[in-house]
Amino acid sequence: MKIQKDIENLVGETLNSLDGIKPVEANSFLFGKIQNRMQMEHREQVARIKTLSRLSAALLLFIGLNVGSYYFLSGNSPKPKTVQKKATAAEAFASEYHLTGNQYNY
Amino acid sequence: MTDEQLLQDLLTGNEKAFRLLVNTYKNMVFNTVLGFIQDRDDAEDVTQNVFIRVFETVSSFKQQSKLSTWIYRISVNESLDFIRSKNRKKRWAVITSLFGSNNELLHQAGHNDHPGIITENKEKAAILFEAINKLPDKQKTAFLLQKIRDCSQQRIAEIMELNEGAVESLLTRAKANLKKMLINYYES
Numbered sequence: 017m018k019i020q021k022d023i024e025n026l027v028g029e030t031l032n033s034l035d036g037i038k039p040v041e042a043n044s045f046l047f048g049k050i051q052n053r054m055q056m057e058h059r060e061q062v063a064r065i066k067t068l069s070r071l072s073a074a075l076l077l078f079i080g081l082n083v084g085s086y087y088f089l090s091g092n093s094p095k096p097k098t099v100q101k102k103a104t105a106a107e108a109f110a111s112e113y114h115l116t117g118n119q120y121n122y
Numbered sequence: 123m124t125d126e127q128l129l130q131d132l133l134t135g136n137e138k139a140f141r142l143l144v145n146t147y148k149n150m151v152f153n154t155v156l157g158f159i160q161d162r163d164d165a166e167d168v169t170q171n172v173f174i175r176v177f178e179t180v181s182s183f184k185q186q187s188k189l190s191t192w193i194y195r196i197s198v199n200e201s202l203d204f205i206r207s208k209n210r211k212k213r214w215a216v217i218t219s220l221f222g223s224n225n226e227l228l229h230q231a232g233h234n235d236h237p238g239i240i241t242e243n244k245e246k247a248a249i250l251f252e253a254i255n256k257l258p259d260k261q262k263t264a265f266l267l268q269k270i271r272d273c274s275q276q277r278i279a280e281i282m283e284l285n286e287g288a289v290e291s292l293l294t295r296a297k298a299n300l301k302k303m304l305i306n307y308y309e310s
Contacts, residue, residue, distance in 0.1 A: 027304040031297070033246035034269045038238040042152035043166055047144045050170050054177070 125189040132180045144173050147190065150271075151197045153238070157270035158201035158262075160236045160251055172200050187280060194281045198263050205255075253303040261296035264289055 043049065109115075123142065131139030151172050156165040175196050183192055239247045254262055263282060267273040273281070279289045 023305060023308045026308050027301055030246045030250050030304050031300060033243040033250050034239070036240055036243075037236070037270060038240070039149060039153050040156060040162075040238045042148040042169060046148050046152075046166075046169065046173075047141050049166075050144060050173050053170055054174060057174075 126185075129180065129183065129185070129189065132177070140173075140177055143176070147193050148173075150190065151193060154194060154197045154267075154271055155201050156236060156238070157266040158198075159204060162237055164204065168200050168204050169197075171204075172197050175200065191277075191280050194267075195283075198267075198281065202259055202263070249304070249307060250300070253300050253307070256303060257296055257299055261292050261299065264292040265296040265300075268293060 128139055128143060132143065148169065152165060152169045155168045155172065156162070159165045159168060172193070176193060179196075183189075235244070236247060236251070254265065257265065260282070264278050267278045267281060268275075275286050275289045275293070278284075279286045282289065284292075
């Protein structure tokens, strides 16, 4: 019973331990610190934007070069000879067995 | 200078007005934040965040409440955000420490050493702060604004954008929860 009462007293004292709390003075150089931080954040933001724009430009250049080279190479590249050969062989076979016309002599 | 004049000057980006705002409200903000965070250095960082936020969002302030109420609101939100981010870092440190990373500093328990508490109450206040930190955000905010800033229920209601009845209920629940936690602490 006594222990219970002691605990209640302790709880009461603990709950009241914030009574009479004194206000603490903020740093007198707070404004200067805020200004420095804002300037630093501004500089960092500018640097981030610059880096981002450079990266975007590099990416665009990379994509442009890839697309350009694809069209350039696909337009100028010679047709594969093997296809031509196959076509020629097929034509030769067709002409040998008279398969080129659509008239038939039975 | 009235709040309206100060706001007008702030909207034009006037540095003198911002300096005046900081000097007028710095102790109010710092002590509010200190109540939540209980660490002087962290509280100073969060106080800086509060004023930067005020400067950046002053154009969105609709003047439906007093300037000081709005600044109180930002202080509370920034403090709660800081605590959440710190808890996230602590959880992450626990996870990474399982894999052998060295995060000893993050594992150190927060020292609840509020510089405004009288010496004879320091030990008990540290125990009380440990319990307060376990309360839900709304109960914690209402309790701290009353205890640390000596705000009336009406003022707390304005800051938290609640009605007075809700604040009274929050305070009652906060005190009951704290009592329960403290009884458990002293019984163990």
